Amino acid sequence: MEENTNLLSLEDKFMKTFKYYKSNKSKPSLDNVIQLEKCSTEKVTDVTPGSVIEDARAERLGLKSLKEWKVFNLNRHPGLLFIRNPFTALGQRYWIRKCLEEYPRKPNKLNIDIEMNLQDWWDECFRNGQCDRLLQKKLRWTTLGYHHNWDTKVYTEQNKSLFPEDLAELSDILADYLGYSNFRAEAAIVNYYHMNSTLSAHTDHSEINLEAPLFSFSFGQSAIFLLGGKDKSVEPSAILINSGDIVIMSKEARLSYHAVPKILPATEFPWDDQHIEEESSKNPSFKYISNSEDLKSMMRKNEDNKEWERFKNYIKESRINMNVRQVLKEKQDYIS
Numbered sequence: 001m002e003e004n005t006n007l008l009s010l011e012d013k014f015m016k017t018f019k020y021y022k023s024n025k026s027k028p029s030l031d032n033v034i035q036l037e038k039c040s041t042e043k044v045t046d047v048t049p050g051s052v053i054e055d056a057r058a059e060r061l062g063l064k065s066l067k068e069w070k071v072f073n074l075n076r077h078p079g080l081l082f083i084r085n086p087f088t089a090l091g092q093r094y095w096i097r098k099c100l101e102e103y104p105r106k107p108n109k110l111n112i113d114i115e116m117n118l119q120d121w122w123d124e125c126f127r128n129g130q131c132d133r134l135l136q137k138k139l140r141w142t143t144l145g146y147h148h149n150w151d152t153k154v155y156t157e158q159n160k161s162l163f164p165e166d167l168a169e170l171s172d173i174l175a176d177y178l179g180y181s182n183f184r185a186e187a188a189i190v191n192y193y194h195m196n197s198t199l200s201a202h203t204d205h206s207e208i209n210l211e212a213p214l215f216s217f218s219f220g221q222s223a224i225f226l227l228g229g230k231d232k233s234v235e236p237s238a239i240l241i242n243s244g245d246i247v248i249m250s251k252e253a254r255l256s257y258h259a260v261p262k263i264l265p266a267t268e269f270p271w272d273d274q275h276i277e278e279e280s281s282k283n284p285s286f287k288y289i290s291n292s293e294d295l296k297s298m299m300r301k302n303e304d305n306k307e308w309e310r311f312k313n314y315i316k317e318s319r320i321n322m323n324v325r326q327v328l329k330e331k332q333d334y335i336s
């Protein structure tokens, strides 16, 4: 009896759950998948900060008023926080477009670099005026700032490029809002998933600073996200992530095992024309508020359906996740 209990606790419960949701044979039931908007209070606690100061940068970066945000903590996983889509419709388009058109440009690193060294992957996908779907589907990740080294798992000063200013600012707003005012966005992995993609169980422990939270922004199609514990014997919780949702892995949850066993077709499309129209009818001046010429013109361009068409076609069968980390300790300036 004693032996049995031990055996059971050593079982890889994470893998069992992963396989269940990944399975294509029988469509997995979503009964045990936590859906934030439908969730009961035994499973989640509303931990939205009581008093919130607006951030002047939020609107320009495609975020709704901070006063509208709602933060939830999963009771089983202290430190695992969720913010249900705080992005505007234009904001959704802005980040989808950044992840496709700009972030995969050199000097950023891409999974396809070993096979082909492209200066500008997105541009290359449309080189002949037609869309090269095969090339589009090849991109699985791009790294920004300190480049994650998938073999050594070590960040170095030699393997680093400029961290995108807008993504740093977005992370900064979120960090300030959550009370992590010393947070610095120094590395990011942008993950690109197609309908049959998965991400297997792992922990993110390469960063020197493991006290700083990890911010994860998702756009496009939905996903089942699994989060377990410090080892794989802990049965993971399954959570549905939709476009615009932010997951924060902090405190005890920062080093927990997690995975994406399944991409699911989205049931809501907060980037579509209808949402854009609704938004601009509510606030017609929105698009002209930006201080930055670049952002302003991009926001305007995103309203132009011809410009948006290519991104729209990509995102209708894909999910994009921007995973932002601080690498260095609070008072550390570089890796020696």
Ligand SMILES: O=C(O)CCC(=O)C(=O)O
Pocket (backbone or CB within 6 Å): 189, 191, 199, 204, 216, 218, 225, 258, 259, 260, 321, 323
């Ligand atoms: O796609 C996700 O939601 C998670 C990605 C992730 O865990 C990572 O990039 O380390």
Ligand SMILES: [Fe+2]
Pocket (backbone or CB within 6 Å): 202, 203, 204, 258
């Ligand atoms: Fe991860």
